[in-house]
Amino acid sequence: EPEVTQTPSHQVTQMGQEVILRCVPISNHLYFYWYRQILGQKVEFLVSFYNNEISEKSEIFDDQFSVERPDGSNFTLKIRSTKLEDSAMYFCASRGLTAGTAYDSGSNQPQHFGDGTRLSIL
Amino acid sequence: GNSVTQMEGPVTLSEEAFLTINCTYTATGYPSLFWYVQYPGEGLQLLLKATKADDKGSNKGFEATYRKETTSFHLEKGSVQVSDSAVYFCALRRSYNTDKLIFGTGTRLQVFP
Numbered sequence: 001e002p003e004v005t006q007t008p009s010h011q012v013t014q015m016g017q018e019v020i021l022r023c024v025p026i027s028n029h030l031y032f033y034w035y036r037q038i039l040g041q042k043v044e045f046l047v048s049f050y051n052n053e054i055s056e057k058s059e060i061f062d063d064q065f066s067v068e069r070p071d072g073s074n075f076t077l078k079i080r081s082t083k084l085e086d087s088a089m090y091f092c093a094s095r096g097l098t099a100g101t102a103y104d105s106g107s108n109q110p111q112h113f114g115d116g117t118r119l120s121i122l
Numbered sequence: 123g124n125s126v127t128q129m130e131g132p133v134t135l136s137e138e139a140f141l142t143i144n145c146t147y148t149a150t151g152y153p154s155l156f157w158y159v160q161y162p163g164e165g166l167q168l169l170l171k172a173t174k175a176d177d178k179g180s181n182k183g184f185e186a187t188y189r190k191e192t193t194s195f196h197l198e199k200g201s202v203q204v205s206d207s208a209v210y211f212c213a214l215r216r217s218y219n220t221d222k223l224i225f226g227t228g229t230r231l232q233v234f235p
Contacts (some may be wrong), residue, residue: 045222056220115165
């Protein structure tokens with residue numbers, strides 16, 4: 001079964017450094033997401049991305065964060081200047097579009113998640 | 123606002139016991155509802171979903187029914203196994219203007235032989 005893959009599985013970075021988290025969504029999916037889970041807390045939405053632009057972002061997703069789909073397969077999350085409170089598990093997800101339709105009836109399609117990248121800021 | 127409330131864990135059961143994990147939601151409109159499971163060291167996996175009132179989602183012996191009148195989506199399984207030990211997350215997605223998932227806090231299930 002196709003799956004979302006994330007690399008690295010664990011990233012340790014000094015505070016103030018830039019970090020890029022990488023994701024390879026399922027190949028025929030068109031909608032991409034980042035979520036994060038601070039230890040012991042809820043899974044929180046960060047951003048959604050469709051057609052090469054951000055479609056929605058949360059209050060957490062400030063100017064320090066950016067997303068990019070640099071080629072046909074990767075989807076990245078960049079944090080420009082990391083802070084201690086950025087330490088969390090970051091999950092990438094992707095969602096498909098129902099084939100053969102002229103509009104997005106895929107809103108009922110579920111999001112498929114990767115195994116996450118644990119980001120530790122020192 | 124939109125939110126999901128789950129029962130606090132951990133839930134500790136013996137093998138073959140009956141499982142219920144409560145989930146209630148607050149949302150405008152008619153959200154879709156999901157249960158995700160996170161096994162130790164792994165990511166979130168979709169367990170089951172329901173997209174409209176009275177729908178029942180089921181998978182791997184787990185079931186949940188979308189109850190609009192009580193705004194609930196409780197997860198049940200008739201006979202749990204040790205391999206069901208994991209964290210279970212209830213989530214909703216509003217039906218318009220957004221497709222982000224809003225998660226509950228998660229409920230840890232521990233099943234002992």
